[in-house]
Amino acid sequence: MERRQGRDNWAAMHGGFRWQVPDSFNIAQACCGRWAREADAGERVAIVAHGAGRVLTFAQLQQEANAMSNLLLGLGVRRGDRVAIVMPQRFETAVAYMAVFQLGAVAMPLSMLFGPDALEFRLQDSEAVAAICDESSIANLAQVRALCPLLRTVVGVGGAAAEADMGWEAQRAGLQPEFAPVPTRADEGAVLIYTSGTTGPPKGALIPHRALVGNLSGFVCSQNWFGFDPRRPGSGSDAIFWSPADWAWTGGLMDALLPSLYFGRPIVACSARFHPETAFTLLQEHGVTHTFLFPTALKAMMKAYPQPRAQFDLKLQAVMSAGEAVGDAVFAYCRDQLGVTVNEMFGQTEINYVVGNCAMNGRTQEGTGWPARPNSMGRPYPGHRVAVIDDEGSECPPGMTGEVAVHRLDVHGDPDPVFFLGYWKKDDATWRKYTGDWCRTGDLATRDADGYLWYQGRADDVxxxxxxxxxxxxxxxxxxxxxxxxxxxxxxxxxxxxxxxxxxxxxxxxxxxxxxxxxxxxxxxxxxxxxxxxxxxxxxxxxxxxxxxxxxxxxxxxxxxxxxxxxxxxxxxxxxxxxxxxx
Structure with missing residues (x-):
């Protein structure tokens, strides 16, 4: 079925968009604290646990985060210290992030899939002073604990309590539910995420609090605006978000968990291994309206359920995808079978959510949206100046392959808040990332006459x-x-x-x-x-x-x-x- 793509408002959106980043900004206050102060905080759902029949309201999320902040403070964690979070999608993971952020410390997400060697390298390199883990990661963490002398305390959640230094649930009863958040600067470090390159050991990218603001224009555009209206956040919206993306990596944390909470909307937590049947069942059961599904997941869903609406009652309004090229087969499947035009997005940990599509899926809203083109990465999202450049840093003409790069300044000459602060303890690597004011991505693309980018692969994959x-x-x-x-x-x-x-x-x-x-x-x-x-x-x-x-x-x-x-x-x-x- 063909869908009207509506007006092309890309130029107007760029021209009228200006960043508004306060000098003082804290992710926890933006994503939880302000909602917890609202009159409906006790009813407004922040997180839904799939399969458990439980919800966590914003009031509860704030209370639990306050208690965990007090615990970490009592353990000697101070502003700027790194705290490892090694847990899947669960209530306590979100609690841990909010607790670390409002403490002014730096959250270091680590995948529960990491083996002992991967954990040891990151814990050692980051000089983490504390770790919060559950039963999915405690065994591997315990193997390397003795090799990480700066790691003073391991806090165990759930089944990890017995092998950790202390159990979260046992400590919780004696902790105060009030905490005075640290007034962090917008350009202060908030998250340390390790990225794996093609050569050498992983590098830790230090992400500031302001980077969340830099993510929002792309999130709003890729999620079709509906339910995530920046002019009226949280008011009258029925949006429910879910993504199988692990909250331990940029896609799950910065593209799913934090933006959903920022807009005061619930996100579904599911720690089960991805499977097409599980995915469709979850979408149906929770009435999920907005989702981020990577191309690998969409391909599996397409093969398993060629006509999903014949078996599942879906309420999808938007699908965003990233990580690999979507391809026109998946694009057609989302349009014809899921009933939405998939909005492909491009970004990386260091400079996330900078390019993508903003198809409105047949619903119109004045002043928003631009047509999605199958196989295209899309166009720069408002607030980001993106180009295809050559080896010398000059912009390539349309049709010529070059490297995708993002400029430090937007089209108005204002600093782009999405940028990372640098690689942890690797100034030379940070310096090599740039050519002048252009931050290189390592991804190759061409640009057409209308400004759409077309992915050609990683520079080292071609x-x-x-x-x-x-x-x-x-x-x-x-x-x-x-x-x-x-x-x-x-x-x-x-x-x-x-x-x-x-x-x-x-x-x-x-x-x-x-x-x-x-x-x-x-x-x-x-x-x-x-x-x-x-x-x-x-x-x-x-x-x-x-x-x-x-x-x-x-x-x-x-x-x-x-x-x-x-x-x-x-x-x-x-x-x-x-x-x-x-x-």
Missing amino acids: FKAAGYRIGPSEIENCLVKHPAVVNAAVVPKPDPERGALVKAYVVLAPHVAEARAIATRGRESFDAALIAELQTHVKDKLAPYEYPKEIEFIDALPMTTTGKVQRRVLRLQEEARARARAH
Whole structure:
């Protein structure tokens, strides 16, 4: 079904937008404290626990945060100290963030999926003085505790209490529910998030309190304005938010949890492993209206439920997606089957929520929105000056591939609040991130005449094969359109004649994988026929040099904790195989 995209108000929105960032600003006060002072704080729901039938109101969130702030203060945590938070989506995770923020300390989110080595590096490098964890992470944390001498206290939540220095629930009864928040500056550090690059150890990006303000224009635009109106936050809205994105990474924290609370709206917490049936059931049960679903999740949902509205009663008003290119197959699925135009967004931990789409999904509102174009990253969100630049830092003309970069100043010459403060204890790395006032992202794109950006891949993912420049995203998107494919990753395979061949790693749809398993004896012929079919599928839709010369079926692609395909892992595997063949 075709949907009207409405007026194109992008230029007017940019021209009329001005940042308003106070000198003193604290995320906890903006996301919880001000709502807790309202008359309806005892009824206004902040967080809904999926499967538990429990809710946490803003009044309760503030009281619990006050108590935890008092606990941390009593443990010697002071302004600027780093506090690790190693928990999934649950009430206490949100409580911990609010407690750390209003204390003036720095929250350091760590994924519960991190193993001992990953935890040790981050705890050591950040010099964290305290950690708050639950049963999902206490075992790994306990393994490295002795190796982190600056980590004075581990607070255990729920089942982690027995192995921690103290249990949160046991301490809670003796703590005061009042706390005087620290008046932090807007440019003071609030969050330390470690990002993994292609080389070297992870780097800690120090995010200031003001960065939340810098996120809001993108959040409002990508969530279609409805329910998140900055002119009337929290009033008369029926918006309910959910995302499977872990609250321990930028997408879950800055794109989901904090913006939802900022606008006084409830967010659903679910710590269960992502599964398409769980996702659709949750959307239906809680009447979720707004969501952030990464492309990998949307692809799985599309394959599992081609016509979801035949089985689920959905109330979706907006879907935002980020992390990888969405692709036109997923774009069409969201439009035709979920009933919304997916708004693709682009950003990174250091400079988040800067580019994207703002389709209104058939509902009109004067002065808002611009059409979404399938496969496009979108345009710069209001308040952000974004360009495609060359190696020298000059803006590329339309159609020329360059690196996406964000300018320190917006179109009016005012400082953009979304910027990170720098890499933790790595001034040289911070300096290398910039070319003049342009902050480089490491992502390649082209810009068309209308200002839309078109993703070409990570700078280190693009490769040459037989002299042709290959961007993996387009080929992967084409493969996923085939009904036999759930997901795909394209990497170069070293080749002595051509330099590299295009190789695809493919995850098969369950019914195809089952048929392949049954055809044990004839697997070679089964695989050969399917590979030829997939190669023809790509040849018919893309340039002849882009089709994968080799296809390898794999049970699952290597993924980051943020849902991004780790092409580098596969690329290194191909390089190792090539060295082995040479010997």
